[in-house]
Amino acid sequence: MDGIKKFFKDQAHILNQEAWNVAHEIGEHPELGYQEYFAVDVLTQFLIRHDFKVERPVAGLETAFIARFQGKKPGPRIAFLAEYDALPGVGHGCGHNLIGAASAGAGIVLSKSEELMGEIWVIGTPAEETSGAKVTLVEKGIFDTVDAAMMFHPGSQNVSEITTLALDALEFTFLGRSAHAAAAVQYGVNALDAMINFFNRINTLKKQISADARINGIITEGGTAPNIIPEKAVARFYLRARSRMTLDELREKVIRCAKEAASMVSAQVTWRKFEFSYDDMLTNRTMAESFAQNLRELGIKKIASPQIAMGSVDMGNVSRVVPAIHPYLALGKGMDVPHTRDFAEAVVSPSGEHLLLLAIESLALTGWDVLNDPKLLQKIKREFNQKN
Template structure:
């Protein structure tokens, strides 16, 4: 490890205690998506105390923020992504208190160099667990001019390259006509009957889905009384696939199933997206390679091959427009299951504190690689936007 990287490693150790205090406070006071006022205040005050300029709200979201620190000469714009929302009834069972603190800590560590080029951002993104604040930030242009985006996630293994599933969240509303279920059943149009037919049609559709594609639905409204023909029935579905282009085809097939089911009983059908759509995560291999090299220099030897996550992350939308990584680092012994109270407790324990230090160091060192190596950044950008075949430089 060269002298400058040793400097950043040591700066990470210095800021670690402040970052851990922030992570602990946020972990002990969990807030749901778009309600993370305490978390935002805690993180932005820490950044402000180290000379960062704060923009809040951002992209029209009260609990989103962008913190900026300008270097001492021209260079790239590097963004660390902070998450800080909790899970209902569980708390920080996905470790977002550590994620936010790690990104803030890495940004502060980098800001201490008088040789810093470019600009460091910390982008605070709310509601990852529910509707994907990063999707809104992307759509509102918050990443315009950003050259690379980094974050980490606590997990069961060290994995520098991950993929995730694209996700669409669809709500279907069937509208029929109410009537007495016995005396005037002929007068009614049964919306629930259409909805059940819809589920049957999607179940048949599942038989021909490609690998790593999923259709999961629930009934949220199905009538008010057995004695009344239901005039309204509602279902919500999560549709997932390994690639956005495949998911778009599946979505159209599911919508067609709903339309056919409604038509069969002369009901009406409307549908909407009840959450933001997530794209699949495209881990940038050039940046992931730098992150892995830094992990090894920090003494980490057990690094897994590329992993396919079965869930969905809104960092996927960021990775479609900016070279990005979303590596996982092992929490404790790697035995805690995410989205549980045990995982939330582990994130507030000594293993969580140690993991935070490793994450700050690895993110800071990789951030320095990006800021100081035009070759690395060029490789990352070429990977994101490859030249058309047959054209040469």
Template sequence: MIKKVSQLTEEIKNELITLNEYILNNPELGNEEIKSCNAHIDLLKKHGFAVKENYLDIKTAFRAEFKGSKPGPTIGYLAEYDALPEIGHGCGHNILGTTSTGAGIVLSKVLSSIGGKVVVFGTPAEETCGAKVDMADKGAFDDITVAMMAHPADHHYKSGDSLAMEAIEFTFKGKTAHAAACPEEGINALDAVINTFNNINALREHTKSDCRIHGIIKEGGHAANIVPDLAIAQFYVRATTKSYLKELVEKVKNCAKGASLAAGTELKICNYEYSYDNLVTNQNLSKAYCKNIKKLGVEKIHEAKESYGSLDAGNVSHVCPTIHPYFGISQNPIVAHTTTFRDATNQPFAYENMVKTIGALVLTAVDVIENNNLLHNIQEEFKTTEK
């Protein structure tokens, strides 16, 4: 199977390079990826996939399916293709999406002999509002046996974790007054914001060390001689598990409620961005992937990177067993979200590892389809892992 998968990947390599270069040269921000989305769809249709466009009423999302000759597990590959402002594909989503679509196409060509189904998901706006969140909430991944994707990086890394995150906005409403002539007539909304920060800083002593709470004052008044009647603060609250995040968020909200009560303001609490679940790597699936990419010539796979950020792939991992490993695109140290990283995605070394990564993603899918014991272990782990 290794030889067959490698041969099939080489056969479509030039098509994948063309796709990658097109998306690289036509960077589009989240939910604006019309050209990128259509380029993926066109290639998948060319290789026999049935594609649902405007998937779940998300303009630049898609679901592309290919069924094997007999029933079996359903493999999901997650494709991203949004760019960053100014620098374009500094996070490498051009080659990330190309790798997922490539894996889907190659797997589709072996399903006639092993059965099962492959689904490639076009998932917009990872850098901003994370379409995978909506897609997970609307049931997009409910029928997926396992989901996989691989992100470009400086080296090959095992799939790790990410923090669950909730984005909370506190709006405090007070009352204006002349800050010098009659301050007693005013209700200072900015005081409530400042005390919210102070309360949260006191809370940090009693939170787990791997949590993160960070925020800004979005609005705090317009003139020093006017008591601010409106002040807004925004916070990201992050934790290693969704369950602890829920507990921590309530404590943060209480910090704001106490500050509002002390200042005498009215308080409105809302979410200003989507909430992200923590990424839960399925270790049995991850071990299978690592074993396969080593078979394809990758000698060194680094341990998972310590992460204090958040990914919308985390929401997928709460619905079905998921991995999110990284593959190297440069022989020199590079940092993501830079023009150097962007340029590295269109070099021979990056394509060499893209091919190996596609092979590993496909071979891992074949293992899941053919090895009932592996599939059982993956599913049992998913059921029992804390989320």
């Protein structure tokens, strides 16, 4: 490890206790998406103490922020993305308290160099667990002047390069005509019958799609009483696939199933997106290789090969407008399952503290590579332009 990277590693150790206090406080005060006022206060105060200039709110989102630090010399602009929302009934079962503190900590560590070229942004991104505010930030142009974006996520293993599934969240509403279910059945149009037919068609469709595609749905409304023919039935679905193109094709097949199911009982059907759509994560391999090399320099030898995460992240949308990485780092022994109370307990334990330091170090060193090596940044951008 060269001298400047040794300096950043030392700075990470100096900052470690303060960063852990931030992560622990957020972990002990879980807040749902768009309600993360405590977390934003803690993170922005942390950044302000280290001379970052904070703008909040951003893009019309009250719990979004941008913290900026300008180096003494001109250069690229990199962004570390902070998450900090929790899961309903679980708390920080996805470790977003660590993500927010790690991104802020990495930005602060880099800011300590007198040789810093360019600008560091720490972007606070709310509501990843629910509606995905990164989609809004992308649409509002927040990333238009950013050269590279990165964050980390706690998980079961060290993985520098991941892909995720594209996601569409669809709500289908079937409309029929109510009638007495015994005395006037001939006058009714049963919306629930259409819905059940729809689910049967979806079950048939599932047998015809690729193994890495997903169709998961629930009925949220199916009638009011057994003796009234339901005039309205509503269902919500998550559709996932390896690529946006494949998902678009799958969505059209699902919509066709809904229309055919409605027509069988003379019902009507409409559909809408009830949450933002996520694109599949397009990891910048060049930047991911830099991250992996920094992990090795930090003594991490066990790094898994590229992985397909069978979930979806709003970082996928970011990766379509700026070169981006979303690596995973192992929490403890990698035995805790995300989205559980056990995971929420682990991220505020000594295992969480140990992981936070590694995340700050590896993100900061990768950020330095991007800022300090024009040839690397050129290669990162060339790869990005070829894939988009």
